[in-house]
Amino acid sequence: xxxxxxxxxxxxxxxxxxGIYSLISASLFVTLDAVDVAFTEASVGGGIATVLMLxxxxxxxxxxxxxxxxxxxxxxxxxxxxxxxxxxxxxxxPSFGDPMAPIHQHVAPRYIEEAPRATGIPNIxxxxxxxxxxxxxxxxxxxxxTAGIGVIxxxxxxxxxxx
Amino acid sequence: MMDIPGLYxxxxxxxxxxxxxxxxxxxxxxxxxxVGLNIFQTSVFILYITMGKVEGGTAPIVVEGADVIYSNPLxxxxxxxxxxxxIATTALGLALIxxxxxxxxxxxxxxxxxxxxxx
Numbered sequence: 001x002x003x004x005x006x007x008x009x010x011x012x013x014x015x016x017x018x019g020i021y022s023l024i025s026a027s028l029f030v031t032l033d034a035v036d037v038a039f040t041e042a043s044v045g046g047g048i049a050t051v052l053m054l055x056x057x058x059x060x061x062x063x064x065x066x067x068x069x070x071x072x073x074x075x076x077x078x079x080x081x082x083x084x085x086x087x088x089x090x091x092x093x094p095s096f097g098d099p100m101a102p103i104h105q106h107v108a109p110r111y112i113e114e115a116p117r118a119t120g121i122p123n124i125x126x127x128x129x130x131x132x133x134x135x136x137x138x139x140x141x142x143x144x145x146t147a148g149i150g151v152i153x154x155x156x157x158x159x160x161x162x163x
Numbered sequence: 164m165m166d167i168p169g170l171y172x173x174x175x176x177x178x179x180x181x182x183x184x185x186x187x188x189x190x191x192x193x194x195x196x197x198v199g200l201n202i203f204q205t206s207v208f209i210l211y212i213t214m215g216k217v218e219g220g221t222a223p224i225v226v227e228g229a230d231v232i233y234s235n236p237l238x239x240x241x242x243x244x245x246x247x248x249x250i251a252t253t254a255l256g257l258a259l260i261x262x263x264x265x266x267x268x269x270x271x272x273x274x275x276x277x278x279x280x281x282x
Contacts, residue, residue: 033234075189083181090173124223124236147251151258
């Protein structure tokens with residue numbers, strides 16, 4: 001899927017593939033127990049992002065300049081090198097599904113034990129998102145708000161000049 | 164101690180991440196670069212979510228009166244935030260692309276550079 005995105009020149013097909021890629025990763029999240037994340041990825045990644053990209057394509061044309069389908073040596077070398085370094089870095093990581101991994105030892109057990117009682121919400125993800133880390137969520141809203149203002153300013157400048 | 168087959172989730176993530184990275188640095192089309200960034204981003208999401216998975220665990224929604232293992236809810240929370248922030252940056256990037264198209268008449272990087280040189 002991702003390889004297809006690299007190779008294709010037709011941007012419409014690329015955007016469609018990226019939407020399908022989002023949906024596949026959403027179903028992957030379901031199998032990994034992250035149902036809330038899967039909902040969000042399917043609606044935001046598969047839905048809104050695809051619509052936004054299609055809108056952009058409608059304004060900018062949907063074919064990439066051809067003749068660049070061959071592999072480029074320098075970027076490929078950089079990518080392979082970075083990938084090899086990252087794989088070397090994973091050799092110390094705890095293995096997949098290990099209940100004793102450090103990530104499960106810190107605050108997560110406390111959230112799992114106390115969150116339902118403290119907040120009265122059975123879904124632990126929701127209670128952590130809205131109660132324990134409410135400030136994070138507020139910061140997230142600030143980011144979205146700023147991005148929205150940015151988009152309006154960038155695209156609004158055009159309209160004013162057209163008039 | 165070191166369990167190589169148990170690390171396959173990280174390697175899938177790295178392959179996806181590097182695919183996205185390659186698209187970003189090797190392709191000249193700006194829309195395609197954004198798609199590459201999205202692939203990269205999703206690979207990071209998968210990294211976090213796979214780290215939160217516990218063997219034999221279930222989704223972190225409380226089941227009354229049953230003894231269940233829950234997967235770690237913390238990465239889920241972080242990634243929910245990250246997905247939403249990601250769509251915000253994607254939207255901003257696409258808006259910039261639309262403006263670049265209007266200013267330069269193209270979204271290909273080399274043509275933009277050529278116009279800058281000649282201007």
